[in-house]
Amino acid sequence: MSNQQQGSRAGIRRGLSNPALAGLLMVMPALVLVAIFTIWPVARAIYQSTRIESPIFPPQYVGFQNYRDVWGSFYFRDAAENSLLFAAVTVPALVVLGVMVALLLNESFVGNTALRIGMLLPWALPAAVSGLIWKWVFLDSWGALNAGLYSLGIIDTYIDWLTDTDLARLAVVIVFVWAQLPLAAVFLLASLQSVPEELYSAAAVDGASAFGRFRTVTFPGIRPMLVVVALFELLMAITNFDIVYALSQGGPGTATTLLTYFTWAESFRKLDFGRGSALAIIIALASLVLILILVRAMPKGALVEEEA
Amino acid sequence: MNSRSLARRIAIYGGALLLAFFWFAPFVLVIIGSTIPETNLTSFPPNWFEDPPNLQTFDYIFTGKIPETYEQRGALRSMISSEVRDVPRAILNSFVVATAVMFINLIFGSLAAYAYARLQFPGRRFAFTFVLMSRLIPTVAIAVPYYLIVQSLDLINSFWALIMIYSVLTLPFTTLVLTLYFRSIPIEIDEAAQLEGASPWRILNDIGIPLALPSIIGAGLFAFMLSYSEFLFGLFITTTRERRTLPVVLGSLSANTDVSWNMLMAGIVIGTIPTLFLAIPVWRFMVRGLTSGAIKG
Numbered sequence: 001m002s003n004q005q006q007g008s009r010a011g012i013r014r015g016l017s018n019p020a021l022a023g024l025l026m027v028m029p030a031l032v033l034v035a036i037f038t039i040w041p042v043a044r045a046i047y048q049s050t051r052i053e054s055p056i057f058p059p060q061y062v063g064f065q066n067y068r069d070v071w072g073s074f075y076f077r078d079a080a081e082n083s084l085l086f087a088a089v090t091v092p093a094l095v096v097l098g099v100m101v102a103l104l105l106n107e108s109f110v111g112n113t114a115l116r117i118g119m120l121l122p123w124a125l126p127a128a129v130s131g132l133i134w135k136w137v138f139l140d141s142w143g144a145l146n147a148g149l150y151s152l153g154i155i156d157t158y159i160d161w162l163t164d165t166d167l168a169r170l171a172v173v174i175v176f177v178w179a180q181l182p183l184a185a186v187f188l189l190a191s192l193q194s195v196p197e198e199l200y201s202a203a204a205v206d207g208a209s210a211f212g213r214f215r216t217v218t219f220p221g222i223r224p225m226l227v228v229v230a231l232f233e234l235l236m237a238i239t240n241f242d243i244v245y246a247l248s249q250g251g252p253g254t255a256t257t258l259l260t261y262f263t264w265a266e267s268f269r270k271l272d273f274g275r276g277s278a279l280a281i282i283i284a285l286a287s288l289v290l291i292l293i294l295v296r297a298m299p300k301g302a303l304v305e306e307e308a
Numbered sequence: 309m310n311s312r313s314l315a316r317r318i319a320i321y322g323g324a325l326l327l328a329f330f331w332f333a334p335f336v337l338v339i340i341g342s343t344i345p346e347t348n349l350t351s352f353p354p355n356w357f358e359d360p361p362n363l364q365t366f367d368y369i370f371t372g373k374i375p376e377t378y379e380q381r382g383a384l385r386s387m388i389s390s391e392v393r394d395v396p397r398a399i400l401n402s403f404v405v406a407t408a409v410m411f412i413n414l415i416f417g418s419l420a421a422y423a424y425a426r427l428q429f430p431g432r433r434f435a436f437t438f439v440l441m442s443r444l445i446p447t448v449a450i451a452v453p454y455y456l457i458v459q460s461l462d463l464i465n466s467f468w469a470l471i472m473i474y475s476v477l478t479l480p481f482t483t484l485v486l487t488l489y490f491r492s493i494p495i496e497i498d499e500a501a502q503l504e505g506a507s508p509w510r511i512l513n514d515i516g517i518p519l520a521l522p523s524i525i526g527a528g529l530f531a532f533m534l535s536y537s538e539f540l541f542g543l544f545i546t547t548t549r550e551r552r553t554l555p556v557v558l559g560s561l562s563a564n565t566d567v568s569w570n571m572l573m574a575g576i577v578i579g580t581i582p583t584l585f586l587a588i589p590v591w592r593f594m595v596r597g598l599t600s601g602a603i604k605g
Contacts, residue, residue: 016507024429030417030420033472034438034480037472100323111324115324115328118328118332120587123591125583127537127539127555132559132572136338136572137334142352158352186591238446239447241448242539242559245559246559259448268455276452280450280452284446288444
């Protein structure tokens with residue numbers, strides 16, 4: 001009896017150490033958690049998007065009506081335009097500034113380390129808090145920027161940073177760049193430092209100017225990382241929600257209402273989950289297409305081949 | 309040559325000063341702002357320093373002692389800003405949630421990563437790709453379904469909901485980074501142990517985890533930081549003041565148009581301190597993990 005038990009226990013142990021079974025068991029907890037919270041929500045969102053579900057109307061199947069409503073709505077177009085404009089300004093700005101900051105940090109100067117460590121802070125801060133800090137800087141009525149410029153005698157009347165359409169947009173861009181630039185710069189710096197020194201000396205021997213060296217040596221060396229940074233920042237720009245919420249609440253009017261903020265407002269302010277889901281699916285598809293286009297456009301070998 | 313190198317130094321220091329100003333000035337302003345009495349802060353023309361700066365805002369947050377300048381404006385004022393007093397508890401809430409997420413990432417993440425890196429099993433490639441791809445869905449797109457799921461599980465306003473959601477959002481990244489790390493460990497070490505008759509579990513426990521420990525801890529801290537900072541889900545899952553996480557408390561204060569800003573800034577200062585301690589280890593891990601492991605320069 002006890003012998004048999006021992007035998008089966010040993011059998012179980014042998015079974016568990018079978019690599020295939022062990023592998024399955026090891027990935028299971030994470031896989032199940034992620035799968036449940038991916039497949040179910042996506043299926044649910046698709047289902048939801050074909051129905052009217054709001055506190056006011058009885059639930060009802062409406063087919064593609066929500067999609068048509070969203071697509072045809074002025075506010076959707078407006079938010080999509082805002083998002084495109086936002087990404088079109090911030091992504092190139094982050095790439096260009098990122099390279100400049102990386103080149104700067106690659107030089108030796110007093111305070112270099114302090115700057116490198118200090119710039120962790122804007123990056124590590126919750127984005128909602130970043131928006132909040134800057135809200136006080138930009139506040140129309142008695143923000144720090146207005147108070148400072150007034151005290152220095154640069155302006156006579158306070159500037160409406162957050163209630164003027166263009167200035168409010170600029171403010172959101174500045175805060176986003178402030179928070180994202182450290183990461184962009186550090187990745188580019190790391191890639192900069194991996195460019196072999198010999199290439200620079202060779203270029204110098206050839207009599208290349210500083211700009212020439214950048215164009216022929218530095219740029220090709222960091223190009224893969226440039227693509228990665230651009231992709232990553234594009235995703236961050238598309239999904240930016242916290243900063244808008246804390247800084248401008250999408251205003252004035254709809255000037256800073258990006259797609260994510262719009263989706264949130266549609267779902268949780270208006271409690272129109274049907275339309276909110278349709279909107280969410282449109283955004284998910286759009287960003288998927290964007291990612292695919294960019295991955296296609298990436299130079300070959302930009303990322304190491306996954307050999308999974 | 310000499311004048312050129314001088315110009316170069318000037319450009320470098322000029323750029324560095326500009327950057328330092330851009331990055332740090334807002335923090336300095338917030339620290340200053342938190343110590344200035346509200347009446348001075350809102351005065352026009354601005355005279356912030358007419359009355360001496362003080363720490364009464366911090367006193368209020370921790371002890372509830374109402375700053376002197378508030379008394380002139382009556383009880384309503386202090387009621388409106390009393391939400392700021394939620395900050396210490398919100399830090400604790402965020403801490404509890406983020407710690408749980410970190411442990412889930414440590415355990416589930418390293419188990420899965422080791423299997424993806426080292427073991428052959430059916431569906432490995434598909435599962436790995438699926439987990440990574442799951443993060444390409446924008447969070448706002450799944451926000452509504454998440455809300456409905458949490459609602460149907462009766463977990464609205466529960467930390468469990470936040471812990472589950474944040475784990476799902478962080479596990480793919482943890483898995484990716486740790487898989488890449490495990491792959492970089494020479495396979496001969498595993499093979500030697502295998503010849504000795506060690507099971508995959510034993511190899512992971514005795515060899516894999518000790519070798520990968522710095523990366524595992526780094527990945528865990530990264531998950532911690534993301535959870536500590538998350539705002540969107542925290543905003544709609546927590547419904548009572550007792551359960552709100554730090555970004556939610558501060559974010560909703562900012563939406564309050566009548567908030568007292570010196571209070572709010574004191575709240576920001578207190579709320580930022582834990583981030584300070586996390587930033588450096590997480591940063592090191594990020595830079596090392598993402599620049600050496602995943603991407604060829």
